[in-house]
Amino acid sequence: MTPRNDFPLLERQVDGRRITYLDSASTTPKPRAVIDAVRRYYENHTANVHRGAHVLSEETTSRYEEARFSIAALVGAAPNEIVFVRNTTEAINLVAHGLGLSSEDEIVTTALEHHSNYLPWRLHARAVPLPLDEDGVPRYELLRERLTSRTKLAAVAHVSNVTGVVAPIERWIEESHARGVPVLLDASQSVSHLPVDVKALDVDFFAFSSHKMLGPSGVGALYAKADWLERFPLYQVGGGMVARHDDDRFEPREVPFRFEAGTPAIEATIGFGEAASYLRAIGMERVAEHSRRIGAEMVDSLRSIPGVRLFGASIPPERRIGLATFTLDVGDLAQRDVARLLSDGHQVIVSGGLHCAHLFHQRMTVAGTVRASSHVFNDSSDVARLAAAVREIAS
Ligand SMILES: Cc1ncc(COP(=O)(O)O)c(C=O)c1O
Structure with missing residues (x-):
């Protein structure tokens, strides 16, 4: 192929x-295209992003933001709905933090999930896993009866890292939304194997890692509907995420930058964008x-x-x-x-x-x-x- x-x-x-x-x-x-993109950064650009007032920094910032466009295009999102994080795990933890959960709240999920789509729900709330059949496939048909007034999210792997089975996500999203419950898809194993359009799916959160989609490790992305990101509390604070800071107050930058504190994995992110372009070029x-x-x-x-x-x-x-x-x-x-x-x-x-x-x-x-x-x-x-x-x- x-x-x-x-x-x-x-x-x-x-x-x-x-x-x-x-x-x-x-x-x-x-692929070589990704390796070359990372090498080009080291050889030609090496600068920080969104900070310096010199040509190398401007070029680096352009490459970095082009990566956001490339990744957004792969999943059908708007660029400002893509938050760069370290990996899927961090993306899911960001959502768990952002939802302001308490120990009374329930997150419906499955017993098939990767720890990264289970332990954050255990830590911040109560995980309610759908059982598995004898072949290891979740009994997705039980979703509707597990959604209660305490359910704050329905979080499921789009594709299982254990079985490779694609979850019936359209139905999952439809049934959850019918009860007013937002949906998170753990897309680490799906985004580089299947066409995805987050808008058509109407999914609320979509988390994935670069290193599982032909890109470098150290970076991943959280897609979230813009209104969720606007409502989320700050996650980490520091350089790069602040628009103004004086003795009385500080003002965060706009979404998505307010969730990207500190110097990011610049070269990995550029490579991530290249990986998305490589996949899009194949189709x-x-x-x-x-x-x-x-x-x-x-x-x-x-x-x-x-x-x-x-x-x-x-x-x-x-x-x-x-x-x-x-x-x-x-x-x-x-x-x-x-x-x-x-x-x-x-x-x-x-x-x-x-x-x-x-x-x-x-x-x-x-x-x-x-x-x-x-x-x-x-x-x-x-x-x-x-x-x-x-x-x-x-x-
Ligand atoms: C389904 C699934 N979810 C989450 C993760 C976590 O990804 P990462 O380690 O890149 O955060 C993985 C990694 O194997 C995975 O396969």
Whole structure:
């Protein structure tokens, strides 16, 4: 779908063999365009943003704000509704802080969530998780009955980092809004696999990380409807977020800058914008089509291997991305060890363990899982190499 040689990491060899990278749900390799954008900043610009009165600073500020436009365009937002944060985790914590929650308040979510879309709700309020079925899929149909007068938000992963299943978000948003409840989508695993239009969805909050969408780590974004951002209390204060400061009072800058205190991850943000442009140039419909196809191929090829138990595989490929999670029953080998064997013996790079989703593993009564996750550069040969390696370990 896209030239593998856009991604220098894929040339990497371990023990004399080229790696097969199937761990994009953890973090993605970066295309040369992103690496070059970061390098250009170091070589040509290196300055702070929104501060200096010199040409390098002006240029850097332009690159930085162009990144905001690029990211806004990817998700159909207005640029002033994009707040740059460190990552998805910080975006969700910002919302948890901004909503002014108390211990009586309830946040409806699911038992499938990543810790970053669960612990902030536990900390600030009470998390009400929807249960999972035996395949690890949330019983989304129970949402309506869990929304009460105490519900302050309905927060769900757009795509699960554990199963790759796409949540029925249109219905989730419609049912929540019908009860006057705003919705947060944890989009870390969706935004670089599916076309998204936050306006058409009418979602209130949408959180994602650059490093999972071909960009650098250290930066992410929170989309929030402008009226939420106008109402939110300040999160962090300091340089860059203030318009005026005297002995009596200080006045924050306008949204979104008031939520971006301190020197940001400038080069990472420029790279983030480049990653969004790279994805837009391929076209998100094509990206999604490819992701679904690789997901279906992975599930189909793993399904027939003795000892493999897949999760989320009862869901049709149209509602999954290119990710497959499974356990392999081979004696007393832990799933982390299976992942290690795949890497050390076969140069197939996957995740093994709990994927920051302890509740899922408790509910499924498994001590861990192996997760293979693809992106635009993977193809059928990678799936074949994964399946052959798993088959060999199984035997
Ligand atoms: C679904 C989901 N939510 C949240 C996160 C947290 O992302 P970050 O560590 O970039 O904040 C992840 C990361 O794995 C994830 O997969």
